[in-house]
Structure formats: structure tokens, C-alpha cells
Amino acid sequence: MKDDISREERVDNLKGMGCSRKRVEDARFTQGKGNYVDDIKLDGMLFGDFVRSPYAHARIKNIDTAAALEVPGVLAVLTAADLEPLGLHWMPTLAGDKQMVLADGKVLFQGQEVAYVVAEDRYATADGIEAVEVEYEELPVIVNPFEALKSDVVLREDLVGEDGSIPDGAHGPRKHPNHIFTWDAGDKGTTEEVIANAEVVASESMYYHRTHPCPLETCGCVASMDKVNGKLTLWGTFQAPHAIRTVVSLISGIEEHNIRVISPDIGGGFGNKVGAYPGYVCSVVASIVTGKPVKWIEDRMDNLMTTAFARDYHMTGKISATKDGKITGLHCHVTADHGGFDACADPTKFPAGFMNICTGSYDIPTAYLEVDGVYTNKAPGGVSYRCSFRVTEAVYFIERMIEVLAIELNMDAAELRRINFIKKEQFPYTAALGWEYDSGDYHTAWDKALKTVDYDGLRAEQAQRVEDFKAGKTRKLMGIGLSFFTEIVGAGPVKNCDILGLGMFDSCEIRIHPTGSAIARLGTISQGQGHATTFAQILASEIGLPADSITIEEGDTDTAPYGLGTYGSRSTPVAGAATAMAGRKIRAKAQMIAAYLLEVHDNDVEFDVDRFVVKGAPEKFKTMKEIAFAAYNQAIPGIEPGLEAVSYYDPPNMTYPFGAYVCVMDIDVDTGVPEIRRFYALDDCGTRINPMIIEGQVHGGLTEALAVALGQEIAYDDMGNVKTGTLMDFFLPTAWEVPNYETDYTVTPSPHHPIGAKGVGESPHVGGVPCFSNAVQDAFRPFGNRHTNMPHDHWRIWRTANELGLHD
Amino acid sequence: MIPAAFEYHRPQDMAGVLAVLEEHGDDARVMAGGHSLIPMMKLRMAEVPHLIDLQDVGGMSDIDVRADSIVIGAMVTQAEIIDHAELADAAPILREAALQIADPQVRYMGTVGGNVANGDPGNDMPGLMQCLNAVFTVVGPDGERDIPAREFYEAAYMTAREDEEVLTAVTIPAPKGGYAYEKQKRKIGDYATAAAAVQIVRDGSNCVSASIAMTNLSDTPVYSENAGAALVGTSVDAAALGAAVAAMLDDIDPTEDNRGPVAFKNHVAGVILRRAIERAWSRA
């Protein structure tokens, strides 16, 4: 047979890896044809919503639901007393703690769920909520974790023995009734000794403020219990639908095969939709009680105030070095504010996530990390907002410590980084805190970044600006923000990563149809990342069928293979690997079929783009399309009919994407207004599957980084009231606030990943936050600034200028 | 974010509006663009058992630029202010200010009447109207009356308008000289951290008149007569600027909120006013 198109054209037709294929999802999203949870409408569907506590800490004396039940349309009001006989008034958290589903005698944070009102429509539900009368007795409020560790006020009476003893928690001994755990890594003794004897030591304390992932779509679900067949269907904004199914089964006692969890289109997650929330439990119970489907959808304030915050880490560091800047040791202590319940979403063995990646991209011989988790009267959560578990905190910490050390050494911060980078030839590199970095080439990336932005020129311009400022010629300072980050993503190897005992593998199942198109289902779920586009591209390259002929489906636990979901940039590293491996199984069978059809030995054919060819005789071939058909219509000796494969992938290691970012900023010292003049982002995420999607992810992650660095926070007053519960005060940048981003890349494939890909969705956030922050801080460095805490909103920047005497 | 139940009225003329207002007293409220009122209702911070939509009333949507005054109907939207070429010529400060209010979506709905009647210290138009010495025309059961903008605001959400009166028009003496509306905000769609409206008339190198009002720095807009007076008769030099800022600082009374503490707001108010005066002076 002869081909009328070239090999290049055949490659192009696949739209496989490396192609900036347009997102197949966008047609429906841009036309308002997405199908989100709130779009689901079922016959007789009811609405549930919460009575929430106005107090941050209070005892509940009484709940009177009588008036609410009189409101037209209201069918039921659930309280903890109703859930208790079912054992559902508390639920397990992902962090080994338990959390009240509905307030059981007391509330621990403002906005806590107190009662659940079920009515015929949303409006009746809202009126019913108004009519529930709750009698509270206010208790002393603690919003500061350091105070919590000294206070006599016990927040979690359920975790203290009757004799006042403090039983161990899920992560070992607790020091105080409000203490959750101490977790450490590294060599304490050696690190302390190295630092004590070092030539130079820089110390700094920093607070990484509490913020929130704030996806555009808030959390919600629809629960529908079919009493006839005993099956529960639960649609929801779940970043991990399979894990939710298992959790629902474990806590409700409904057998897992009778539960179907469906994540429809999800309007952003960023970690907010990983956890299990009282809304899910109450909706399920309400559906069982009423026999009707029940919908629960958070409003914006509920979302910001109650579901899954991020960060809230008080970090103290010491970094030691030789006089010429070679880092010798790093010490980090974290006081972690977890709020009223420990509901952090981390792998079980890592109560502080991967905070122990805090040695960053540097060859630091000894290090020690210690984290204390603490209860306060704030909302529970502690999710990884657009980052792998606590990596944002870790990278912020080290990238600030480097800057502070540079000040201590009176050295250029770019040079300090360069002389301490792990060298290319040191990979795989085992860091002092235990992780084995799979690959990297930091010097190449750094040099490329600095050259592109003309780093030396920028520094010269900045020096001139300082002179002009001192001479009274300008009131604007210039800051150059640097950051070099290493992410740790793709959790993870089952040997050390699990959530609630579920190993963090992921999966892909492929069915090739007779006519040469396919469907692949994965254990992950896209929330905007474009899985339907990129996973089809991986498969296209692996199995030689066009990406346009491959449907990707996720999110329905009745059809998709089991997986741990999408967060922590794990989809490509884990499910992407499973996809490639499943594709290779398809290819292996296809090879046998091809050999049979071509009447040669299996080993005499080889794969070429979209076909198997006879070695040395490229004119003899069978296309994958032909092979697919043969799989269904020929009786081939020794080969089962059909062409399907499943792969469960347990990654041998994490992947370690990295990047080099530079931000140039002008700061008006009189108003505190920063203006971003330039932002350059070089990302190395290994093999690049779809460059356009990578660019989109980088833009999005940087924008969320800008938000966090420059103003986005969940702030509490002393009474535990949330001060930033609406988008008027919670900063969500628009196109107006966002600069033009310049993106760039290097490619250092992961050596252990089947296609060398590392994940990119979160890198820009992880690297972006310190970069924006460093730019602000760098502007003030010539005037004596060492460190100021984020968020760098106008008044805090102004305060820095004021404290440095720049308004005098 | 679901409002309490309410009755929706959509009268076709002003008589109908006044009738509903009279019948229900302070249980009734008019709605113009709804972009201040509806959020308050959804947060259940405002309960309005009888909501009267003004959209069908008519006669309040014109912009009339006359020789020595400008009349703006209460239902003119902020977007219409921005798009009106004749108005932009006659009173460019209105356009400059309107462009700094909220975002385009809000400006398509939000009206001049709603903005000035609302009484929220964060609204930009009240200070602007005080700077321009506007007069608000209201109509009630006893007919029409005029209230100067500079006497309209009593406290947050408290104005000289009676509950059963409707604001129908804003009349501005044709502004003269240079102008500036300077606003610092945290992001698009935000109310001012501090904002200043300045209108200056210049004769040679001398300032002959100056009008200054500040926004979101007290529980009402602040018309600072003394700040304006500090500029008159000067060449708007550094000393005059300093005196104007000092006078303004005496008149404002900011409170701490998420935008920052009082010291910061005072400082920024001074910076913003200085910039506004300089820009207005350069255009005078």
C-alpha cells in the first residue's frame, strides 16, 4: 500500500504530544453549555441550606425549630440531635481528626453549620433559616495560635480526658489541649550545631497569611436516594469523586456499589473542593429522610468563610552560610493555624504536607523542620491552594530566607542562588529533609531567565532610581523580584502516600472502538485544566489514533476506574502516566494483531506514528484504524477479540518541576500602590504535552499568585469575625489588575515518568507568590528593609515606607 | 444571599410611585439601577417589603446641557454620563469620575439618582456633586423642592430627602476652569480608599476660585470649603497646597477598615488631594 501523505502530515493529523491543540472543552463553556452541579434539576428536588453560627466560639443552649417548620415550603430542619442516632453528627476529616457535621453543643468558628433546613425551593429555605432560633452563650475567642497554646480555654473538649489528660492525636503526642501535633523532619542536633558554629546566620520570622482558593463556582451537591433500588447518586463539586464515594460509604454504611458519585463540570477547584463538607452529609441524610433529591449550593460568603482555607503558617527560620555565601544549614519552625478542626487535606503521613521540601532548589547539607499544628476559633481547611501539599509555604519560606541571607551577606540575591543551586550532575539528588529530586537543570534555567530580562541592566536602573529618589526627583521605587522554585508534585508513591488509607495511585481505562476511535476514562477530574484535551493528546501519540477521535471521560464512579482525583498537580504525573501505560498495553496487543495481519513474526513489525510497519519494508503496514477493526472482526489465534486496556499507575517517585521567575515593579511610596512593569516566567515541567494549555495554566497560576501576594486574605478580628467575607474585600484580580506575562521554558524530562512529564498547573502559583513578594521587599531593601509580611496591599506597603522613614 | 420576600411594584408614572410610598411609608423603597439596593437586600441588611421599580416611570433619563447649567435626570446611568459627548465637553469631571466608578457592568445599571440618593459614604457622585455645587430636585406628596448637595448628607445612609420623596433630577451650574477627579482604590469595582474632586478657576497665575470635596473619608462626603479657600488668591504653590491639604485634613474623619488604618487614610487623602489639585491646576 502507498501513502499519499508525508510522515510529518501523519504526525500532525494525530494532534498528539507537543501540539497546541485547542481545548475541546471550550466550545461548551464559551457557549454557556457547561453542566455544573447547580445546572442539575431533578423532579421534586428540594433545597437544603445551613443556619450558621454568628459567633466564633459559643455554647449552644437551645435550638428552636418550631417557627421554621411553620414557614411555607419548609419540610425539615436537621440538627445534631437528629444526626446523632445515625452516628452522623460528626464525620472523620482527611487529617485523622473528626469534625462536627452540625454543631454538637458548641460552635468553634464563625459560619459553622448549626442546623440544616430543607424546603421546596431556595427562597423558602432562606426564610426557614431566618426562622430558626438558636440560643448561644458566648465563650472566649482565640484567633491566634500562639495564644491558643498558652490559654486555659479549651477549644476541643472532646479531645481532652475527663481528668484533664491530653490523649495522643492522629499524629502522636499533644502538648496542650489546643495542640494538634508536632511533626518534624531532618537532623535536629546537627542542624543546630552547624548553625551555632556558622560564619554567617540569617534569622527571620514570617507569617504566611490565611487565604482561600475561591473558585468561581462554589461548593455544592445534589443527593438523590432511590429508595426502591437502594442506590444513592451524589453529584457534587468533588476534586476526588472516588475518594468521596469511599468516604460516604464508610460513614453512612451504604455499600459502596450502591453509591454513585458524579463530578460534573467543575468551575475551578484549586484545593477548595478536595475535602468532605457537612453540606454533603446533610444533603445525603435529607434525601434519605425525605425520599427526594436534595440540592445544596454554597453562596460566596459561605464559601469564603467556611469551606477550606489555605496557608496560615507562622514560620521562623535560620539559615547559615560561609562568608562567601555557601549555605551550610537550614532550620525552620512552623506554628500552623488549623482552625477549629484539623481538616487539612494532606497524605496521611504528612500532617504538614510536603513542607519538608523547604530546602528548595539548593544544595543544603543539613536541615531541620518542625511543625506544630494548633486549634483556633477559625474555619477548618488547610488545603493546598493551587499547589502541592504546603509547597507554596515551603517555597515562600526558602525564597524569603535566601533574600534575607543575601542582605546579611551583602550579596546579590541572584548570585547567592546560583552558587547554591543543586547542580545538574547531582540529580537524582537526595535533600537533607529526605526527598529524592528526580531531575533538574537549574543553572541553565536561571541563566536564561536573567539574560532575557537583562538582570544587570535592571540592577543598574534600580541603583539610579534609588539615587533619584534620594535626590527628590521621584517618589517611586523600583523592585526586582526573583524566585527560583522546585515543586514536588504527583502524589504519589503508594508506599508513602495515602489519603484515608487509599493509596495515591491513579488509573486509566481505554476502549478502542471497531472503527478506530476510542474512549478513555480516568480516575481524575478536570476543574478547568483541560484534561479532555491533553489526555487525548498523550493517547494519540501512544496509540496512533487522532486526538480528535478520542473521548476522555472522568468523574463518574460507576464508569471511571478508581483514582484519587485531581489536585497537587497530580493528574499528569500519575493519571497521565497511567494513560501512557494503558496506551502501551493497547499498542502491545495491536502489534500482535498487525503481525498476524501482515503475516510476519511479532518482532518483525514496529510502531510508526499511526501504524505498524514491517521492519525494513515501510510499504508493508497496517494502520491503527485497520488494526482496531481487525480486533473486532477477525478470529486471531491466541488473541482475545477486542482492544481494551486498563492501567493503574503507582508512581515510583514524585516529579519535581521547577522554574525561574522575575518580576519588575514600581512602587509609589506615598500611596503604597505597586505597579507591575514586567513579569517573566520560565517553567520547566519536563515534556510539554500542550504548550498552549501550559501557557494558560501559567497565566492563571501567576494571577492567583499576584492575588495572594498583593492583597488576598481571609482576615479575622479579635472576636473571630471574618472581615473579608465578600468579593468587595477578598481580592480577586480582574484583567485590569493583571500585567502582561512573558512565558518561557526549558525541558528537563522526568526520568521515571513514562512520557517525562512533570505537571505544571501549580508551579506558577508556587513560584509566583515569592516572586511578587520579593519584588515589593526588594524595592525597600536599599532603605533597610529585611522582611515584611504579605499581603502587600496598599496600606501595608505604605506602612513599610512609613516605618523606614520615607515619608519624613 | 437570598433577600426576604417582598412585593414588587412597577408604576408607570410618578403619581403611581408616590401613591405606593404614601401607602406603605418606610416599608416601601424605590429602586433605580438596583446596584446598591439589591446587594443590601440579598445580604438582608435592607428589608424592603415593598420595592418600587422606577424603570417605567419616564421623564428622568435626559441630560440637558444648557448655557449656564446642566440638568441630569435621576435615571441617567453612569454609562450614559460617560458616553455623552456634549456633557463631556461641558463638565468633563463627570466623565472622569464616572469612569472610576465600579466596572462597566455596574455602570450600565447604576444611575446618577441612585448614586447620590443612596447616602453611602463610599459612593463617588455625592462628593463630586458637592464639589460642583449641584442641587437635587425631589418630589413628594407636597410637590417639588430643591436641596443643595452640600446640605443633603446627614450621616451614613441618612439624607435630607424624606422617605416619601423621590429624587428626580440633579442640576449643576456649568463648571468652569480646570478639574480633576482622583481616586485611589484597591482594585476595579472597589470604593475609594480616598478620592478628591477638584474644580479650579485660574486667572493668569492666580487661583480665583476652588472647590474641593472628598469621598469615603467620613460618614458623609466632605465638602471642604476651607481647603478651597486656601488656594484662592495663591499661585497654587507648595505653601498653598500644604494649606489646602491641612484644611481638608481638619474636615475629614476617616475610620479604620480593610482598606487601612486612620493614619494611612489621612496620609493618602493628602496625597490624592495634592495630585488632584495639581492636575486641575494644570488644566485650568
Ligand SMILES: Cc1cc2nc3c(=O)[nH]c(=O)nc-3n(C[C@H](O)[C@H](O)[C@H](O)COP(=O)(O)OP(=O)(O)OC[C@H]3O[C@@H](n4cnc5c(N)ncnc54)[C@H](O)[C@@H]3O)c2cc1C
Ligand atoms: C461591584 C460594585 C462596585 C461598585 N463600586 C462603586 C464605586 O466605586 N463608586 C460608586 O459610587 N458606586 C459604586 N457602586 C454602586 C453603584 O454605583 C450603584 O449603582 C449606585 O450606588 C446606586 O445606583 P442605583 O441606580 O443602582 O441605585 P439603587 O441601588 O437602585 O438605589 C440605591 C438607593 O438609592 C435609593 N434611590 C434610588 N433612586 C432614587 C431616586 N430617584 N429617588 C430617591 N431614592 C432613590 C434607593 O431607594 C436605594 O436606597 C458599586 C456597586 C457594585 C455592585
